[in-house]
Amino acid sequence: MSPLVALVAGPRARLFACLLRLGSQQAGPLQLHTGASCAAKNHYEVLVLGGGSGGISMAARMKRKVGAENVAIVEPSERHFYQPIWTLVGAGAKQLSSSGRPTASVIPSGVEWIKARVVELNPDKDCIRTDNGKEISYKYLIIALGIQLDYEKIKGLPEGFAHPKIGSNYSVKTVEKTWKALQDFKEGNAVFTFPNTPVKCAGAPQKIMYLAEAYFRKVGKRSKANIIFNTSLGGIFGVKKYADALQEIIKERNITVNYKQNLIEVRADKQEAVFENLDKPGETHVISYEMLHVTPPMSSPDVLKTSPVADAGGWVDVDKETLQHKRYPNVFGIGDCTNLPTSKTAAAAAAQSGILDRTISLIMKNQTPKKKYDGYTSCPLVTGYNRVILAEFDYNAQPLETFPFDQSKERLSMYLMKADLMPFLYWNMMLRGYWGGPAFLRKLFHLGMS
Numbered sequence: 001m002s003p004l005v006a007l008v009a010g011p012r013a014r015l016f017a018c019l020l021r022l023g024s025q026q027a028g029p030l031q032l033h034t035g036a037s038c039a040a041k042n043h044y045e046v047l048v049l050g051g052g053s054g055g056i057s058m059a060a061r062m063k064r065k066v067g068a069e070n071v072a073i074v075e076p077s078e079r080h081f082y083q084p085i086w087t088l089v090g091a092g093a094k095q096l097s098s099s100g101r102p103t104a105s106v107i108p109s110g111v112e113w114i115k116a117r118v119v120e121l122n123p124d125k126d127c128i129r130t131d132n133g134k135e136i137s138y139k140y141l142i143i144a145l146g147i148q149l150d151y152e153k154i155k156g157l158p159e160g161f162a163h164p165k166i167g168s169n170y171s172v173k174t175v176e177k178t179w180k181a182l183q184d185f186k187e188g189n190a191v192f193t194f195p196n197t198p199v200k201c202a203g204a205p206q207k208i209m210y211l212a213e214a215y216f217r218k219v220g221k222r223s224k225a226n227i228i229f230n231t232s233l234g235g236i237f238g239v240k241k242y243a244d245a246l247q248e249i250i251k252e253r254n255i256t257v258n259y260k261q262n263l264i265e266v267r268a269d270k271q272e273a274v275f276e277n278l279d280k281p282g283e284t285h286v287i288s289y290e291m292l293h294v295t296p297p298m299s300s301p302d303v304l305k306t307s308p309v310a311d312a313g314g315w316v317d318v319d320k321e322t323l324q325h326k327r328y329p330n331v332f333g334i335g336d337c338t339n340l341p342t343s344k345t346a347a348a349a350a351a352q353s354g355i356l357d358r359t360i361s362l363i364m365k366n367q368t369p370k371k372k373y374d375g376y377t378s379c380p381l382v383t384g385y386n387r388v389i390l391a392e393f394d395y396n397a398q399p400l401e402t403f404p405f406d407q408s409k410e411r412l413s414m415y416l417m418k419a420d421l422m423p424f425l426y427w428n429m430m431l432r433g434y435w436g437g438p439a440f441l442r443k444l445f446h447l448g449m450s
Helices: 003-009 011-027 053-066 083-090 175-184 204-218 240-252 346-364 412-430 439-449
Strands: 043-049 071-074 079-081 100-102 112-114 118-122 127-130 135-143 188-194 225-231 256-258 261-267 272-277 284-288 291-293 331-333 377-384 387-393
Touching: 043 053, 053 071, 053 135, 053 346, 053 412, 083 175, 083 204, 083 377, 083 412, 135 346, 175 204, 175 291, 188 204, 188 284, 204 225, 204 291, 204 377, 225 261, 240 377, 240 387, 331 346, 346 377, 346 412, 377 412, 387 412
Parallel strands: 043 071, 043 135, 071 112, 135 331, 188 225, 188 291, 225 256
Antiparallel strands: 079 100, 118 127, 127 135, 261 272, 272 284, 377 387
């Protein structure tokens, strides 16, 4: 029996499917949140800043601990997006409409939605202030504000996106432009970039490159395409096992990779990209492109950069094992806005949510947190329209794999998991506070193998 058949039809897969059904039944149907745009009160036992994956999942967990009426989420956006699927949207494999839902539909029923933007944090007084002038106090604060996209730090952007031939899978406004640029490609350089900053989903800048290469082969344009990956990093991937596998793919598919190259300017009217050589600051060179995919520089949200909760780099300063703030014991962080030394992914936020749930439970009981986060994160490296290398690893950049087979191999089964199973887990379990990562599956599979 092949690995794919074994995975799809085997007893472990059936048990996994059963667990998923039980989880979704336990979670119950989605209930539309119809709270007012401003909170009915000014104090909450648990206040969550940010309505992304970490914020919504933690609000659902906290609702079960202290009651919905004692939890509020501060989030200005009207729509919530499952962003990991944008890699496939940019390659024409998924529709953008499938990635978003109204924010009101994902906020846990009964939890107050404060439809505003946070403009100030005052942890010394246990309160925050919003852009409508409201001051809200809390007993416990969970910061889940995500990461900020800084397109404007590249000269010529974001206005350059008004021109054809350029896109970016990192924004709802530009992801469909990537697919249009792929379709309109005729002949020349297809250029993909990686910035000189921390980013969310560090595999995404090269995922779209592999998909573009596959698309060009599919439509008979591969011989006319010179595929270039210009990355500010010094290596293709931070975990050797997966880096070795990716290097083989790059060699087989005749892809050019240039290291320590940082995009500093886009001349969209001329279809030119300007890169700085990070090994020789000030040295630049220009590449003409027929297609350009931009991964923007990123940073912590501006409201955090000057906040007392931030470290020197502007990120929420939390304990790497408990996610409790290092200076304010009633403040916690989750996801991309933290200084946790692991890759910033939705999978990491899921694993962190389970740990943070236990941390806060013990803090509420005046006990010491015991469960420790090991830095688990995951990056499904899409290498084609039906293949994925599932990278999973920890703080030490060591593989921390779920399945009982070599995950550095390209597999159809892992592509199907990325494209179909993970979105199901996200909408039906993670956002409802029932998915804390695959640790229990890892134990299940490896116990079965012993």
